[in-house]
Amino acid sequence: xxxxxxxxxxxxxxxxxxxxxxxxxxxxxxxxxxxxxxxxxxxxxxxxxxxxxxxxxxxxxxxxxxxxxxxxxxxxxxxxxxxxxxxxxxxxxxxxxxxxxxxxxxxxxxxxxxxxxxxxxxxxxxxxxxxxxxxxxxxxxxxxxxxxxxxxxxxxxxxxxxxxxxxxxxxxxxxxxxxxxxxxxxxxxxxxxxxxxxxxxxxxxxxxxxxxxxxxxxxxxxxxxxxxxxxxxxxxxxxxxxxxxxxxxxxxxxxxxxxxxxxxxxxxxxxxxxxxxxxxxxxxxxxxxxxxxxxxxxxxxxxxxxxxxxxxxxxxxxxxxxxxxxxxxxxxxxxxxxxxxxxxxxxxxxxxxxxxxxxxxxxxxxxxxxxxxxxxxxxxxxxxxxxxxxxxxxxxxxxxxx
Numbered sequence: 306x307x308x309x310x311x312x313x314x315x316x317x318x319x320x321x322x323x324x325x326x327x328x329x330x331x332x333x334x335x336x337x338x339x340x341x342x343x344x345x346x347x348x349x350x351x352x353x354x355x356x357x358x359x360x361x362x363x364x365x366x367x368x369x370x371x372x373x374x375x376x377x378x379x380x381x382x383x384x385x386x387x388x389x390x391x392x393x394x395x396x397x398x399x400x401x402x403x404x405x406x407x408x409x410x411x412x413x414x415x416x417x418x419x420x421x422x423x424x425x426x427x428x429x430x431x432x433x434x435x436x437x438x439x440x441x442x443x444x445x446x447x448x449x450x451x452x453x454x455x456x457x458x459x460x461x462x463x464x465x466x467x468x469x470x471x472x473x474x475x476x477x478x479x480x481x482x483x484x485x486x487x488x489x490x491x492x493x494x495x496x497x498x499x500x501x502x503x504x505x506x507x508x509x510x511x512x513x514x515x516x517x518x519x520x521x522x523x524x525x526x527x528x529x530x531x532x533x534x535x536x537x538x539x540x541x542x543x544x545x546x547x548x549x550x551x552x553x554x555x556x557x558x559x560x561x562x563x564x565x566x567x568x569x570x571x572x573x574x575x576x577x578x579x580x581x582x583x584x585x586x587x588x589x590x591x592x593x594x595x596x597x598x599x600x601x602x603x604x605x606x607x608x609x610x611x612x613x614x615x616x617x618x619x620x621x622x623x624x625x626x627x628x629x630x631x632x633x634x635x636x637x638x639x640x641x642x643x644x645x646x647x648x649x650x651x652x653x654x655x656x657x658x659x660x661x662x663x664x665x666x667x668x669x670x671x672x673x674x675x676x677x678x679x680x681x682x683x684x685x686x687x688x689x690x691x692x693x694x695x696x697x698x699x700x701x702x703x704x705x706x707x
Contacts, residue, residue: 311344312384322347341648344674366380381396423469432643439624492584519549
């Protein structure tokens with residue numbers, strides 16, 4: 306899978322960016338604050354519909370956009386993607402309200418035709434790696450859930466739909482529980498049981514699939530991480546443990562002979578039982594206390610928590626191994642190699658790990674788009690075939706350079 310063209314209009318600090326991208330990729334060079342990361346962010350949005358920096362949609366729109374035309378602020382990101390010999394045009398158009406405080410519309414395009422977010426995702430698959438990703442190891446569980454959700458959504462549109470639906474049902478259920486807590490409704494009240502049971506079934510119907518899918522993808526990541534880390538370090542086995550909040554038999558979910566549909570049924574039943582066991586506490590506290598929205602993923606080294614026992618260097622190695630493992634999962638499921646987006650990552654790695662990462666990317670023949678504030682940092686034999694794109698804070702229009 307390769308990006309062949311990219312066009313960005315009024316995205317963050319950029320008035321306009323137009324790039325023709327060779328199969329090998331691009332080295333993006335420029336001073337800090339010149340919009341290097343923003344280019345990667347725009348590409349990431351075409352893959353997942355969201356900023357990999359966790360930004361709100363309104364924050365990526367250039368606040369001066371639309372002023373010259375007397376319209377509300379807007380941004381547009383378009384790209385051409387070639388996969389298995391076919392080329393697809395993708396686009397996202399964001400329009401804000403006149404005051405620029407909120408999103409008025411967000412449109413998705415495939416081959417210039419309007420489509421849904423679910424149908425846009427999967428046409429471009431990426432693995433993004435930034436220096437801040439080391440926070441995946443030591444940061445809150447929500448960051449790790451988001452990472453695995455982005456990964457699975459790129460290769461499984463059903464998962465993305467179930468995840469969206471789960472969030473919607475969870476908000477409704479929490480609203481009801483909050484009212485029960487406020488009014489001190491007893492958990493054995495017949496009418497209350499009837500009301501909450503309806504939302505229980507809705508939550509289970511969506512959540513069981515998330516649990517089963519996460520369990521299997523986390524297991525695949527764990528195995529691939531161990532192999533990649535072993536190639537880069539002689540000390541310790543690195544891995545990833547899935548820690549679901551629902552008390553479920555993971556071994557049963559991971560059984561090789563068990564079809565995914567059967568694993569989902571097992572997860573559904575475990576989730577249903579867990580909800581029942583938490584009912585009294587949920588009525589009292591006014592919130593849903595169990596489910597995939599409270600899952601975690603634990604980075605490990607030699608079976609111990611990497612966050613608690615690993616050095617900063619070990620934590621960085623663990624994240625690097627996970628990113629390479631993500632590419633393995635995408636390739637195994639889709640049969641295609643994702644585009645790598647590396648934001649000033651090489652400067653964070655020691656020479657040995659830097660060389661190992663570049664060798665891994667070269668072996669995969671993966672398109673790589675990476676940034677650096679110093680061109681010398683990207684002067685490596687493995688990157689010679691990548692074109693060079695320079696950003697300049699004094700310029701508002703950029704074009705591809707080689």
